[in-house]
Amino acid sequence: MICQNCGQRPASLHYTKIVNGAKTELHLCEECAKEQGESSETEHSFMSAAGGYTIQDLLSDLLNMDQSNTAGNAEKKQPKKAARPLTCDNCGLTYKQFTKTGRLGCAHCYHAFESKLTPVFRRVHSGNTNHTGKVPKHRHEKLHAQRELDEKKRQINILVQNEEFEKAAELRDEIRTLEKQFQGREEDS
Amino acid sequence: MASEHFFSEAISPWMQEGPGPEGDIALSTRVRLARNIEQYPFPVFASEEASATLLRYASSTLLNQSEEVGSLEALNMNELRPNERQVLVEKHLVSPYLIKNMEHSAVLLNNDESISIMVNEEDHLRLQCLSNGMQLEECYNEADRLDDWAEANLTYAFDERLGYLTSCPTNVGTGMRASVMVHLPALVWTNQLSRILPAIHQLGLVVRGIYGEGSEALGNLFQISNQMTLGKSEKDIIEDLRGVVMQVIQRERHARESLLGSSRVKLEDRVFRSYGILAYSRMMTTKEAANRLSDVRLGIDLDLIKGISGNILNELMLLTQPGFLEQYAGESLTQEEADIRRANVIRERIKLEL
Ligand SMILES: [Zn+2]
Ligand SMILES: [Zn+2]
Numbered sequence: 001m002i003c004q005n006c007g008q009r010p011a012s013l014h015y016t017k018i019v020n021g022a023k024t025e026l027h028l029c030e031e032c033a034k035e036q037g038e039s040s041e042t043e044h045s046f047m048s049a050a051g052g053y054t055i056q057d058l059l060s061d062l063l064n065m066d067q068s069n070t071a072g073n074a075e076k077k078q079p080k081k082a083a084r085p086l087t088c089d090n091c092g093l094t095y096k097q098f099t100k101t102g103r104l105g106c107a108h109c110y111h112a113f114e115s116k117l118t119p120v121f122r123r124v125h126s127g128n129t130n131h132t133g134k135v136p137k138h139r140h141e142k143l144h145a146q147r148e149l150d151e152k153k154r155q156i157n158i159l160v161q162n163e164e165f166e167k168a169a170e171l172r173d174e175i176r177t178l179e180k181q182f183q184g185r186e187e188d189s
Numbered sequence: 190m191a192s193e194h195f196f197s198e199a200i201s202p203w204m205q206e207g208p209g210p211e212g213d214i215a216l217s218t219r220v221r222l223a224r225n226i227e228q229y230p231f232p233v234f235a236s237e238e239a240s241a242t243l244l245r246y247a248s249s250t251l252l253n254q255s256e257e258v259g260s261l262e263a264l265n266m267n268e269l270r271p272n273e274r275q276v277l278v279e280k281h282l283v284s285p286y287l288i289k290n291m292e293h294s295a296v297l298l299n300n301d302e303s304i305s306i307m308v309n310e311e312d313h314l315r316l317q318c319l320s321n322g323m324q325l326e327e328c329y330n331e332a333d334r335l336d337d338w339a340e341a342n343l344t345y346a347f348d349e350r351l352g353y354l355t356s357c358p359t360n361v362g363t364g365m366r367a368s369v370m371v372h373l374p375a376l377v378w379t380n381q382l383s384r385i386l387p388a389i390h391q392l393g394l395v396v397r398g399i400y401g402e403g404s405e406a407l408g409n410l411f412q413i414s415n416q417m418t419l420g421k422s423e424k425d426i427i428e429d430l431r432g433v434v435m436q437v438i439q440r441e442r443h444a445r446e447s448l449l450g451s452s453r454v455k456l457e458d459r460v461f462r463s464y465g466i467l468a469y470s471r472m473m474t475t476k477e478a479a480n481r482l483s484d485v486r487l488g489i490d491l492d493l494i495k496g497i498s499g500n501i502l503n504e505l506m507l508l509t510q511p512g513f514l515e516q517y518a519g520e521s522l523t524q525e526e527a528d529i530r531r532a533n534v535i536r537e538r539i540k541l542e543l
Binding site (some may be wrong): 102129132 | 225227229230231233234311333336337340341344345346347348349350351352353354356357358359361362363365393417418419420421422423424426
């Protein structure tokens, strides 16, 4: 395959770019990819070695596409009397400022911009919008205990598969105790 | 007064422990957790005052409790000399961003530099654990322990649905970035890497060159890391990444063996030419140095060159970076002067080994 940009050198880098919701396949030679994908060396730009499309590019594409659409519509409907721009009432960051930097101002921004962020999460995190990992003990005791329980149940399955029945039995007892504690707490609250 | 060894030694003590697991290909492992403290604005948009308060609060709280994780030393970025800051960046102990924000930023380091906690980076805390070779589980467990300790003393910004809240929404959820640095000369020479990369990207992982810009990966050094942080648990992310990295390592080994089998003399010729050039040249560009060092490192790993430590690659890749050369020279250098110094540094280092 020949590079789409210069039409001369063979394309060695192939990637997919999403522009305005439409998938575009790109086939470039190394030199053209280098020209197009100038990346800094910071950890913030997850430039792939293939000169590929980075998660930061994806993020800024998603945000800017959204912005250009809404900005265009708003101008057509009411030229000047626009509603108060979407703003986080805790830190004062506007959604527009966020789209420029890709950085949020405070924890509350996640709630303030929730409707806009959810589709972004879907795209950036392969359709996922819920955290399933670690939970701090402090202030999130219940969820923390629940996750611990889930993890132990996962381990028990592995032990059974490996026919380590003694260890599995021990773990089962542990799980039962935890479950009782857990239920006790549920009733308290 | 900060300990001098953070700046005088180019190679962190944890790197000198000799090759880690899969050390012929995997040079180092890093796990980083992004965390923010409840109630405080995130650093990027925080006022000077808020940043200063957070810095004081977070570093004093953590330092007071630091005996639990081994002694930590705090370095405030604005109290360091420019070349000292530069050295910390080149050693990957701090990010360039931390230095951009140096008025209100600090790093807490342990003695062997395997733990680095950046305060007021893009997030309030960036907890980072480093180790040699391929040690993803070990590195994660260490980071997890560090995180438990920090969390016992500070309250994190955490949402039960979204997880750890980070300044950039691409990090939300686990806030974790795990990565392994790999040396893949045989996959690059045989053009196999460009065929493997799309498959790795499909799995939600990122491969990027560590040195060099754009698509050029100097020294055939790559970093493979997770991209997704929301929806998968830390253990699953680590396990998936481990699986892929192990496959890449196997393929590299296989490619090395077939090169040895099919074109041994060609390979030896390339390795020894590079060795000779490194040992005797008087001027050397960054790019040439990187490629020659990669050749020599491969020669060491394949037992073609004996009596030289494999660390020479990591070490000289660091020492011959333009920034590093200038810092050691104590003045800015023209291209030509830098090329001359680079060749000198390499010759000296190779002589040390002989
Ligand atoms: Zn081209
Ligand atoms: Zn906010």
